[in-house]
Amino acid sequence: MFMEIETKSCQNCKKDFIIEPDDFGFYEKIKVPPPTFCPECRLQRRMSWRNERALYKRKCDLCQKNIIAMYHELAPFPVYCRECWYGDSWDATSFAKDYDFSKTFFEQYKEFYKNIPRLALWQRNVINSDYANMAAESKNIYLSVSAVAGSENVFYSKCVDKSRDIIDCLNIINGSESLYENVEAQSNYNSQYLLLCRSCMDSYYCVDCINCSNCFLSNNLRNKQFCIRNQQYTKEDYFKELEKFNLKSRASREILKKEFEEIKKIAIFRFGNINKAVNSTGNNLLNVKNCKNCFEIYDVENAKYCYRAFNFKDSMDFDYGQKSELLYEYTTGAMNDYNVKFTYSAMEFIRNADYTESCRNCSNIFGCISLRNAENAILNKVYSKGEYEKLREEIIRQMNDMPFIDKMGRVYKYGEFFPIEISPFPYNDSLAQEFFPITKEDAKKNGYLWRDQDIKSFEITIPVNNISDNIDEVSDKILEEVLGCAHKGECSHQCNTAFRLTNYELAFYKKHDIPLPVLCPNCRYYERFKVMPALKLWHRTCMCNKENHFHGTGKCEVEFETSYAPERPEIVYCEKCYQQEVY
Numbered sequence: 001m002f003m004e005i006e007t008k009s010c011q012n013c014k015k016d017f018i019i020e021p022d023d024f025g026f027y028e029k030i031k032v033p034p035p036t037f038c039p040e041c042r043l044q045r046r047m048s049w050r051n052e053r054a055l056y057k058r059k060c061d062l063c064q065k066n067i068i069a070m071y072h073e074l075a076p077f078p079v080y081c082r083e084c085w086y087g088d089s090w091d092a093t094s095f096a097k098d099y100d101f102s103k104t105f106f107e108q109y110k111e112f113y114k115n116i117p118r119l120a121l122w123q124r125n126v127i128n129s130d131y132a133n134m135a136a137e138s139k140n141i142y143l144s145v146s147a148v149a150g151s152e153n154v155f156y157s158k159c160v161d162k163s164r165d166i167i168d169c170l171n172i173i174n175g176s177e178s179l180y181e182n183v184e185a186q187s188n189y190n191s192q193y194l195l196l197c198r199s200c201m202d203s204y205y206c207v208d209c210i211n212c213s214n215c216f217l218s219n220n221l222r223n224k225q226f227c228i229r230n231q232q233y234t235k236e237d238y239f240k241e242l243e244k245f246n247l248k249s250r251a252s253r254e255i256l257k258k259e260f261e262e263i264k265k266i267a268i269f270r271f272g273n274i275n276k277a278v279n280s281t282g283n284n285l286l287n288v289k290n291c292k293n294c295f296e297i298y299d300v301e302n303a304k305y306c307y308r309a310f311n312f313k314d315s316m317d318f319d320y321g322q323k324s325e326l327l328y329e330y331t332t333g334a335m336n337d338y339n340v341k342f343t344y345s346a347m348e349f350i351r352n353a354d355y356t357e358s359c360r361n362c363s364n365i366f367g368c369i370s371l372r373n374a375e376n377a378i379l380n381k382v383y384s385k386g387e388y389e390k391l392r393e394e395i396i397r398q399m400n401d402m403p404f405i406d407k408m409g410r411v412y413k414y415g416e417f418f419p420i421e422i423s424p425f426p427y428n429d430s431l432a433q434e435f436f437p438i439t440k441e442d443a444k445k446n447g448y449l450w451r452d453q454d455i456k457s458f459e460i461t462i463p464v465n466n467i468s469d470n471i472d473e474v475s476d477k478i479l480e481e482v483l484g485c486a487h488k489g490e491c492s493h494q495c496n497t498a499f500r501l502t503n504y505e506l507a508f509y510k511k512h513d514i515p516l517p518v519l520c521p522n523c524r525y526y527e528r529f530k531v532m533p534a535l536k537l538w539h540r541t542c543m544c545n546k547e548n549h550f551h552g553t554g555k556c557e558v559e560f561e562t563s564y565a566p567e568r569p570e571i572v573y574c575e576k577c578y579q580q581e582v583y
């Protein structure tokens with residue numbers, strides 16, 4: 001059947017969005033109706049089901065141990081520590097429910113989910129990482145999010161794959177090591193404050209440098225050594241100059257940070273950080289083919305509207321995961337999953353599933369939570385294959401005949417992800433608040449949960465003004481102290497008002513001449529996050545007006561899709577102009 005581009009009005013934001021012929025092919029393949037929310041509103045809805053950094057102290061409801069959890073103690077369901085949740089002393093099928101055709105699906109899903117134990121922090125195969133949320137197959141992860149794939153010693157960072165000794169970084173892949181304040185790094189080593197750099201070592205405060213070592217306050221360099229402010233030095237002079245920067249002092253670092261901000265304004269930014277890509281659009285793509293509107297993905301084929309995932313294929317609207325196929329409207333933790341839709345966190349080996357949460361080793365499941373090693377289950381009740389298939393069809397029909405209608409009148413038939421208003425997380429605890437911030441009033445109006453910040457009453461033993469300027473002045477005694485955050489809880493960055501230091505990080509700071517931070521980890525994260533362009537594309541024109549380029553005198557007119565919004569400060573070039581400037 002020949003299909004054309006269709007323009008639809010988003011149920012949520014009322015803006016128009018388009019569905020392309022290939023999209024219809026995908027929807028048909030996985031047997032779902034086309035979406036009624038635009039891609040951005042779909043992403044917002046998925047993110048409202050993911051809490052990364054609002055962590056609470058509470059008890060495990062099984063062993064009563066004190067734990068850290070992403071669920072507040074007032075959450076409506078039991079919360080188990082890692083050992084209890086993964087253990088064999090309870091059975092999720094004991095919470096099984098019959099489907100009730102007199103209620104909408106989402107209404108009864110919300111009732112159903114109140115009984116079922118949840119995993120305190122999202123963790124899969126991690127070692128020594130009691131304070132890590134969203135960590136998998138990694139070791140020694142501390143207050144970091146999405147540290148996966150064999151990462152080790154990761155502190156206060158987000159999205160780290162196959163890397164080690166990483167502190168205060170964002171989006172680090174491909175075997176990076178000993179990094180501090182790097183953003184978008186691939187295979188960097190022993191470096192601080194690098195943005196969009198690859199294969200660099202022993203460098204500081206650089207933007208878009210590739211294969212460089214010992215470079216400082218520089219931008220757009222290739223295969224260089226011993227450069228400061230893009231000027232070549234001899235090895236001897238380079239190290240003499242480095243001494244003068246006095247890296248151990250925070251006051252000196254503040255001056256360097258200001259200059260680094262200026263370098264970000266003069267550096268040339270490629271329209272997208274896209275490498276080894278065929279027929280693809282988005283940003284931060286590596287080794288991809290036929291990927292459209294994707295961000296932070298690598299080793300992927302045939303994907304659209306996907307974010308922060310790798311080694312998967314044939315998926316749409318999927319974020320956070322790996323090694324999977326045929327995923328749609330899915331967020332968090334995919335691993336060896338196949339044909340999974342409308343799901344928050346299928347943990348591994350899930351086949352043919354809709355509307356599930358945190359199940360493992362299951363196939364043919366619908367509306368199941370925390371289930372493992374089961375087949376043909378609906379609301380955690382196991383059926384014969386025949387019964388399952390028949391009942392599933394009946395439920396889908398009922399969802400379409402009797403849809404859930406939310407507070408704002410949005411209609412949820414089969415084919416919509418879970419509504420934001422039934423998310424177990426307050427909107428402002430969820431990832432949605434980072435990418436799509438709203439006010440408390442907006443949340444209330446929309447029927448979304450909201451949590452007023454708990455009053456934090458840490459006994460600060462070293463107020464921010466008394467934190468030593470120079471790392472050499474700091475002794476191990478600091479490990480017993482509670483340091484005050486300079487934002488004092490007055491920002492909108494989930495500020496914890498106070499923070500402590502760990503053994504590992506103090507040793508790291510000392511080894512790498514880094515003065516102590518004066519912001520709490522959450523505030524540091526939000527500072528870093530500012531540099532990231534959005535997870536959407538704008539149609540823009542190249543900003544280059546260099547006369548020696550192929551376009552001659554006058555501005556370059558090449559157009560492209562870029563995730564740098566027009567109002568952003570970066571100088572954004574088309575591929576041709578960029579290559580002419582940097583190589």
Ligand SMILES: [Zn+2]
Binds near residue numbers: 010011038040042
């Ligand atoms: Zn929308």
Ligand SMILES: [Zn+2]
Binds near residue numbers: 063064080082083085
């Ligand atoms: Zn427990």
Ligand SMILES: [Zn+2]
Binds near residue numbers: 487494497519521523
């Ligand atoms: Zn803070």
Ligand SMILES: [Zn+2]
Binds near residue numbers: 543556557574576578
């Ligand atoms: Zn150009």
Ligand SMILES: [Zn+2]
Binds near residue numbers: 545550
């Ligand atoms: Zn140009």
